[in-house]
Amino acid sequence: MPKESKIPNPTIKRLAVYSRPLEILLESKLPVISSEKLAGLCGVNPAQVRKDLAYFGEFGIRGVGYDVRHLLNAIKGILATDREWALCLVGIGHLGSSLVQSENFKKRGYIVKAAFDSDARKVGKKLACGLTIQSASCISQTVRKLGIEIGLITTPPHEAQRAAHLLQEGGIGAILNFTTIQIRARKKCFVENADLSVKFENLVYHLEQLDKI
């Protein structure tokens, strides 16, 4: 295995994309897939697939293809998705509620251990998943006590930085920020932004461009 810190971020993101059709192929009991077919299923070109996978050693057999089970397990090992991760959510509005209830995340090993909100009317309410909404003032303590590793922020924008601060006080390792605000974090905490409205703006820009053709 090479020095993983040198692997470019786009490669890491594509590995997750490659794993999706591999999961389906494994369920369908297909043992082998060519880089051309895998690339086709993922909407990238075959050379890219080969280049990305080459970072991690030799998975393919020339003229035959990749062993589906072997490749999927290797990707899961690289991405560290072969284990469970403890999550919490801050901000239980529409989006927060839907994420707490996501069967897709649960199936992938992302287990929501706690849910927080700063609205006193929500605190104490029981969610369908069995968790009780806790006050945002308990964030640091609960994160530390339960060993929560990832925090999702789905608060209104003006509450996001405070939520990030409390999560870090509890020793959280990573934050997925769904708000429209960029949050500041310490070096030891990895932050990924998932502001969906940015996706929309990219989309409508391209729509305008298509109209002009």
Add this chain to the structure above:
Amino acid sequence: MPKESKIPNPTIKRLAVYSRPLEILLESKLPVISSEKLAGLCGVNPAQVRKDLAYFGEFGIRGVGYDVRHLLNAIKGILATDREWALCLVGIGHLGSSLVQSENFKKRGYIVKAAFDSDARKVGKKLACGLTIQSASCISQTVRKLGIEIGLITTPPHEAQRAAHLLQEGGIGAILNFTTIQIRARKKCFVENADLSVKFENLVYHLEQLDKI
């Protein structure tokens, strides 16, 4: 204005990010901001901000900064977010429901005009926003009739490709795909993937790397 089709996609994505603090600054009646401060609020470096904005002409005054209102309006014009866009959703589960109800999207001019599901038990139900869930078999006809421009797919993965097909039959211009499956689309339709579990896998990979330091 230069030929916009030559502007790199990462620049387009960052423009949306730049617009977020500008909106807040405008509300706070701050007239001017330096590229250093804007960069700090967005978590990028000042040279990047200046380079990105240079694609679109001269917004800055050397030694003073950018006129907040002028820059925000210009970005909105470039991204085509200065108008309303008609949306529909296919798949009204947890995530779909939360997106239909998003005040943030509505505020930004993304108006949900129709909601579809293939589950007969959901069809005919009225959503909090006033829309009634329609059968997936009505997708093409409704998209065409209402002039819907953007389709969001929040179905189970195995229904995603069919949903994409029906949306395109209705003449949709862009699709935002939240499922774990990559969908195929015609050249005239722009597809953006927003599979949230891919974000998670990127996050846990980096968490593992942090642990190793």
